[in-house]
Amino acid sequence: MKSSWSRILLAILSTSVGTGAMAQETIKLGVNQPLTGVVAASGNFVTNGAKIAADEINAKGGVLGKKLQLIIEDNKSNPTEAANVAEKLITRDKVPAMMGAWSSTYTLAVMPKLMEYKVPMLVETSSADKITTMGNPYVFRISPTNSMEAKSFTRFVEPLKIKKVDFLVVNNDWGLGAAAEFGKMLKEKGITVNRTLHMDAAAQDMSSQLSTIKSTDSDTLFTTSGPEQMTLVMKQAQALGIKRQIITTGGTVPDQLIAQAGSAANNSLHDAMFAPWFPETSADPTAARAFIAAWEKTGLPFAGLPEGARGYDGIQVLAAAIKKAGVAEPEKIRAALWEVEYPGLTGRIVFEKVGPAGSESGQSPATTHLVKIDNGKVVLVSK
Numbered sequence: 001m002k003s004s005w006s007r008i009l010l011a012i013l014s015t016s017v018g019t020g021a022m023a024q025e026t027i028k029l030g031v032n033q034p035l036t037g038v039v040a041a042s043g044n045f046v047t048n049g050a051k052i053a054a055d056e057i058n059a060k061g062g063v064l065g066k067k068l069q070l071i072i073e074d075n076k077s078n079p080t081e082a083a084n085v086a087e088k089l090i091t092r093d094k095v096p097a098m099m100g101a102w103s104s105t106y107t108l109a110v111m112p113k114l115m116e117y118k119v120p121m122l123v124e125t126s127s128a129d130k131i132t133t134m135g136n137p138y139v140f141r142i143s144p145t146n147s148m149e150a151k152s153f154t155r156f157v158e159p160l161k162i163k164k165v166d167f168l169v170v171n172n173d174w175g176l177g178a179a180a181e182f183g184k185m186l187k188e189k190g191i192t193v194n195r196t197l198h199m200d201a202a203a204q205d206m207s208s209q210l211s212t213i214k215s216t217d218s219d220t221l222f223t224t225s226g227p228e229q230m231t232l233v234m235k236q237a238q239a240l241g242i243k244r245q246i247i248t249t250g251g252t253v254p255d256q257l258i259a260q261a262g263s264a265a266n267n268s269l270h271d272a273m274f275a276p277w278f279p280e281t282s283a284d285p286t287a288a289r290a291f292i293a294a295w296e297k298t299g300l301p302f303a304g305l306p307e308g309a310r311g312y313d314g315i316q317v318l319a320a321a322i323k324k325a326g327v328a329e330p331e332k333i334r335a336a337l338w339e340v341e342y343p344g345l346t347g348r349i350v351f352e353k354v355g356p357a358g359s360e361s362g363q364s365p366a367t368t369h370l371v372k373i374d375n376g377k378v379v380l381v382s383k
Helices: 002-024 040-059 079-091 104-117 146-156 173-188 207-214 227-239 254-265 285-297 302-325 330-337
Strands: 026-033 067-074 098-100 121-123 139-141 164-170 192-199 220-224 245-248 269-272 341-344 347-350 352-354 361-363 369-374 377-382
Touching (some): 067 302, 098 302, 104 173, 164 173, 173 192, 192 207, 220 227, 227 245, 254 302, 254 369, 254 377
Parallel strands (some): 026 098, 139 361, 245 269
């Protein structure tokens, strides 16, 4: 009997050691994205960009001699789910860092979990200013804030002959922030802001808001939302006979609009963070071309590249931080992120301190490009 128990104990110990060794073979990173729901297309593109980055890193030997393992979870385009996903990734999957969560509203819902468990998150898309101004030392954002994007856009106001504007934005932290910051910038430039109207994220009919906008004497409509809703806005604006220049903010993907909105998207202008049609505008043109080639090799649509680039940069930056930290531990990764310098597809990434002293968040400077849809093709207006 004693001999039998000894063999059982030995087997258990051997299994435990084997499991522990297996756990040590990879470095886990969480990916918290909307894979279903109203902005699922965008979340899936970001996630696919993250996968390309992980594959590239692993093909070169991984990080610290270990393979990266992405633990991908669906936040279902819902802030409550985004917070639940973050907690699951931290407590169940034991990730030392994560990337997420696309929408500003989802990211804001996740942030208390980061503070509670002291785990850093790389924010790849969200642009609401308060994400980095409210005081969360576990937030590091590579996408520009609404105010940074508005400031970058200032140089286009005169060339585009903007005099009077309206806003139609999604009714969440992202859209409301965009209207506030772009409106402030335009007023400082002496531009008249007529109407600012909102639409729910899941709304399919914006004809009422667009009819109101049609009645103003504005020459320009600024609009902020996901590409699915933006498609509807452009189609409905065309149906109502609205003739004014339409400008999208937040990195809307023009190719999706060309494919889905057709002629309704013609002459619209778009503030882009990554311009895959013009890889020479990237901080690292060689890396941009390689990423585009890897993306196309997978069979993914070209239209998803602007979103995919953010996921790619996010994982590359986290990997660089882990390498610099020398160990995949949350606090050491957080400290190392302050030292990372990376020539990203979306611009040069280096984190500056933003927010209350002692609890600053990291924010990378903005790089934006203005592109236009001209007869179904994307053309570069300016770098």
